[in-house]
Amino acid sequence: MSGDIITHEITATTEQRRAVGATGRGTSLAPSRAARELGLKRSEFDLAVHLGRVRTVPDEGGGGRRVARDEIERIRAGEGFPEALRDSVRAVGTTAGAALMEVSGARFTRLARLGLLVPVHFYLNRYRAVVWLYLAEELRQFAADEKNAALLRGRTPEGLRDQLTEGLDLRSRNWRGRHLGFLLRKADDPWARAAAVASLLDPVEVSEIVVDPYERSCLNRFRPVRPAHTAPGSPASQRAEEIMTATDADEVDWLRTDLAEALETARRHRPAPRPAPRDHERRPVPAAPDAPGHRASEQPGGFRGMLGRLWRGDS
Structure with missing residues (x-):
């Protein structure tokens, strides 16, 4: 009788866990599905996650991040959806960014090199040249700020020009x-x-x-x-x-x-996991007598640090 009760309890617990797991995945979406439901390209969705526009949750099954159904509904109920969401993650290159700010491409690049415009993404084109991308929303805000009017229209201040001449480039x-x-x-x-x-x-x-x-x-x-x-x-x-x-x-x-x-x-x-010591490793080992260089090689950063410095010196 007791065996039947135990078996029943174990079976019920297992079913409950399965139900919870199924419910968890059933009320959340994989990134590709979530992107489609939000009307975003996958690259736009990834950027939206990075920027915190879309909140994700861990997948209890260990399959990466997912998006809760409630989060999808929250975003879809937002004002101006889906255009507002797409506009908030729109990324543009130098040419489009300069046009958006109504400045020349050269001035736009100078502002970016000075660190005043911060890239959100980059890729390499067929010529292995780096193409930087910027949030259109941030470019509009920069251009609309009256404090930046001189940087957009006037001559670049001498101190900033000197930095550019010396090769300053803060984009990376x-x-x-x-x-x-x-x-x-x-x-x-x-x-x-x-x-x-x-x-x-x-x-x-x-x-x-x-x-x-x-x-x-x-x-x-x-x-x-x-x-x-x-x-x-x-x-x-x-x-x-x-x-x-x-x-x-x-x-x-x-x-x-x-x-x-x-x-x-x-x-x-939580300490980093280590392999369990074997039986012969549990027995105390007599300390070896000190020898020249013995302690230095055992100290953190001693021998390994020396190797690191030699490696960097040879590179």
């Missing part, structure tokens, strides 16, 4: 900063947040901060997928990698500091 750096914000917005785990910061650093820089190989492995597991621009290993792909990796000394220092802080938070939240 500003894109990275914006992209990091996108990544952090959707990171729902401290390790994922640390991995988002690490994704903008050169692997050598990461290895100097994250000395533990198991922690590096954990970061790699959470590492966000970089946007695919071309075939891996191609010259265009290498160019895209350069854009997505911080190189300015102050930016690198800032990211290293952020990574170290994010790593401490992740450790407190």
Whole structure:
């Protein structure tokens, strides 16, 4: 009798879990379906998610992010839908952006290089040239602000002209900063947040901060997928990698500091998984006598840091 009761309880619990799972997926949509319901192209939908225009939820089945049906209905009930939504994620290049702001293409490029216009996306054309895209909504706001009238119509101030002459170009750096914000917005785990910061650093820089190989492995597991621009290993792909990796000394220092802080938070939240020690590894091992160079090689950042510096020096 008791066996029948236990079996019944287990079966009922299993059915309840299945029902909850089915309901969860039944009340949410995959990104491609959500994009169609909102009248967006997939690229526009992805940008809407990055910008927080469309909120997503984790897929309990481990299949990535999804959009709740309630969120779809909320957006569709918004004023001016669907034109207002499409306009809020409209991205334009230099030519269209300059026309929108009623300035020349050269002036538009100068404003972008100075960091006054921040790219939201980029791609490489057939000639491997970088094409930057900007939010039309932000360009209109910039042009409508009276404080920017002199930059749009007058002569570029001398100090700014000097910076441009010296080669200043903040487009890549500003894109990275914006992209990091996108990544952090959707990171729902401290390790994922640390991995988002690490994704903008050169692997050598990461290895100097994250000395533990198991922690590096954990970061790699959470590492966000970089946007695919071309075939891996191609010259265009290498160019895209350069854009997505911080190189300015102050930016690198800032990211290293952020990574170290994010790593401490992740450790407190949950240590990186490690393999269970074997029986012979549980027995205490007598300490080896100190030898010249012995301690330096075991200290975090010692031998590995030296290798990192040699690697960077040879590159």
